[in-house]
Amino acid sequence: MNAKLDSGVTTRPVTRQTFDEVLVPTYAPAEMIPVRASGLDVWDQQGKHYLDFTSGIAVSSLGHANPKLVAALTEQANTVWHLGNGYTNEPVLRLASALIDATFAERAFFCNSGAEANEAALKLARKYAHTKFGPHKSRIVSCLSSFHGRTLFTVSVGGQPKYTEGFEPLPPGLNHIPYNDIEAARAAITDDVAAVIVEPIQGEGGVIPGNPDYLKALREICDQTGALLVFDEVQSGVGRTGTLYAYEQMGVQPDILTSAKALGNGYPIGAMLTTTEIAQHFNVGAHGTTYGGNPLAATIGLTVVETINQPAFLERVREASGKIFANLNKLAADYPQVFGQARGMGLLIGLPMADGFKGRAKDFTKACEKLGLMLLIAGPDVVRLAPALVVSDEQIVEADRLMRAAVAQFANA
Template structure:
């Protein structure tokens, strides 16, 4: 028998300890609990201020509580929230038009997360291959150190065994090859391959940009074998690299593209984009989602795309990127014993730890957090910066100041 919900639960004090008491321990969140945010500014339960250079892992591209997005969400919240997939709605139709007109795609499928978008892309690729070539064409080729989501299918496709331990048996017909290795790709991509999925810049794998020659080779191999090329732009998409999608910068057009994270600026929404020919293989009843493309998510995402897909906005992203790279290159030059050369694209940047400090990226970011700067890691060896795309020059300078202060504190206790 269930006890009646305590009427005071919504105002009951909660702390970081509450996480350990009531939530499944899939994460190890920071000790501080953010309670309020605006732009790149965050405040915790004690009123302490932080400069956020994480944007919720490349999600809040337009900053926290962006007033334009708040207005779009509020307006839609007072209009219609949810209809179910027996009906369409005006916001999702407008969002579909915006994305297909701005990209290579003719068709869009909307869902709730990057994992779902990749799941849909891989299902579509297999369905296309089975229909066009037969069931023998089913193998998925992915890259080592990649990350494509947490469903059983997508986590198996991702090239990081630590995320699949204990979940065996895993889905079959999945191969992994080294990233940026053209010869390995040639050896792996044969006539039985249904899809090759790749991040144009590996995020979780260490913020490693794909070589243009490598991505072009994948395109050529897919054309040769009839496989579909899938670009996972969950982290790199929606302005993060300085163009609406990174494929536009590298000059390689995929058959399917997945987008999430920044697409909703924190409101859960994702998209799978593809061509007319391929999209037709998802016919009525072959795939679906309850919440995907709901009016609330679509209204927010449409405003995000309209705001970011502007030449002046994207030019500013590239300008901000140049300033941060210049600061990090100088930081690395000043402390070569601690950091390697920064890498990345746009405002998705990795700063690798030097040989003597491998495995200690988290130690450094914890010190930076105590000093008021929120940073990410990309594995144990890389500090990752992914500030909101609206970051100002003043905030860039402040982040540089705190990172230098954190270096001194880190080396003092190392």
Template structure:
């Protein structure tokens, strides 16, 4: 037995300082530690209440400890947890059927995260291209300022050098274009391209919606060259933009779609969706994952899809979005020295800082947090709001009140 462990290891006191002492310093978490949540309400170790407009970075879209999901998971926990990919299970079959019935896709592959879903999509695209056209067709085109995950492959595809520095040499045959730049796309997408991967709304890159003409051009160029169009809907999917997936809003169907984040409402799960013909190129043994599609994750995800993929629920998301945008537009008008016009779609919204406040988005969110509102950033210049999709009008009004109080304190220095 390890002499460093004691019998009280599961109940020993821990603080924010413990993070700096025992965890690899890949993050710089807030000073407070949340210990309990319900809906959009969160309480920290000291009992202080916060209104959560982050939903765990667009993950907990049905709120913390959603009772339907708690009940479903509890029943599954008492049934079967894990089997391994030598067997299938009922929850994964039900989830696969639900997603293929609700989308363009015929087939689903389940994994544990958005990065893994994108890794699977890119591997499939290369294998499809190699088998159908030959190994010369291997190049992948992505956009600058995109984000597709943290594996070496997906972070290289992401097009943000700050995430790849120090990890060279990077995987080859990856090129980047400017987002929403049709000329840049036409210059880059040729017959040697296996896949074009794009977020229909860039999240980490600043909450920037894709122009319809740009996305249509990508679809046309892929059709002309035989490349596969991959929509990364890890952040925009599962109701976040007011449709089950944003491709439904823009009217452009990809060949492959990736989903994660809100799919499990906090339980790790990712999915890659594609067509029958393309899916056949990942044959037995060509790809896999130990935990992907396990009964716990797929039980939760099935219940998430059943709650969100309802016309009335999605209509409410659009109504809530309109209310948030109206509040933020007025906020920006009232504080022009702090904020520019908000942008985004549904309940994935960016509030850019004014030019003279460039680089200070995190400073503002820290002030808001002290006043009881949890917010995100999307790069150094944009405050990001991604509340749970069940957010009420009263909670939107309260967030507006706190953001105004934070703006006053921020302005006062």
């Protein structure tokens, strides 16, 4: 029986079993429950320490409980929490200005998540195409094994049937092509296509970098057909690859870019960035969201952007990336029966399992967790590392030590 106060609030202790009793079973979380964190250090209910190389799936790029973010949020919380969209606010205007100054964009739209940012981008692309070319131009092309969110629209755009099974009928007018396949793109992107959406680096699909020639070809094909090119940088953006956004390294400028995850360092925020010419097709009332542009979220977002978008900070991300890649490739060389060569960009890194260990990425991350290292997977065959961008050399060395200790047990299990 639940122990409750007079107010009806449950006072019983919460454990991992509580999850199974009270939450909708959309996740299968770890047995341990983190209760305190600082930087890349995490402690669970029993006081056990973990080194976090997940950053909340590439979210907490400035680390847990970052003092600068805590101070900014506290100051804003004592000022203005929320305003309806009948009003604007200073933090959101500052954040929009900072992103416009730092990118190709001229206009910004704010929402609460990456899925919402992609939903807004695809709605805008269809509105643009409908107005400029007519209702026949509505098809959306994306890539197989992509991931663009969990709304019915965005999960259908993502090319992974495992996420859409049982939710049919799916929205029409969507097509999927192989990633990094230029000829497939040329065949699929015809005059009826409103938008092509692509991740510069496929994250959930296995941490696969886009070939610059492929992304340049998409730009050329979109220009020829009048389709808009949308870059989903929800996971790769805000410094994760060693530049503020990955498109800067690709030599390709999208028409629309989506951002979220690290933009809020754990505070929910998403953004869609585009040009004035495209943005004008969203007139007043065409789209919106209650919390988009919230002063608290915008304050955090601005502090994150101002901190990360500095030459020295981004250079350190690239330096840390080189050290981790070197360690992982040495690990793969020492255990070729277990791992392939590391891939990715910056601090978004995938370590594929070798043929004999296909499907066992999760088993390896569980072995690491027992030793105190938190890692991710990118599908069943790839271990994913996405540490906070403030990771130190000492933490890089420690992660390597723990992975080696885990693989020695894992390979002989």
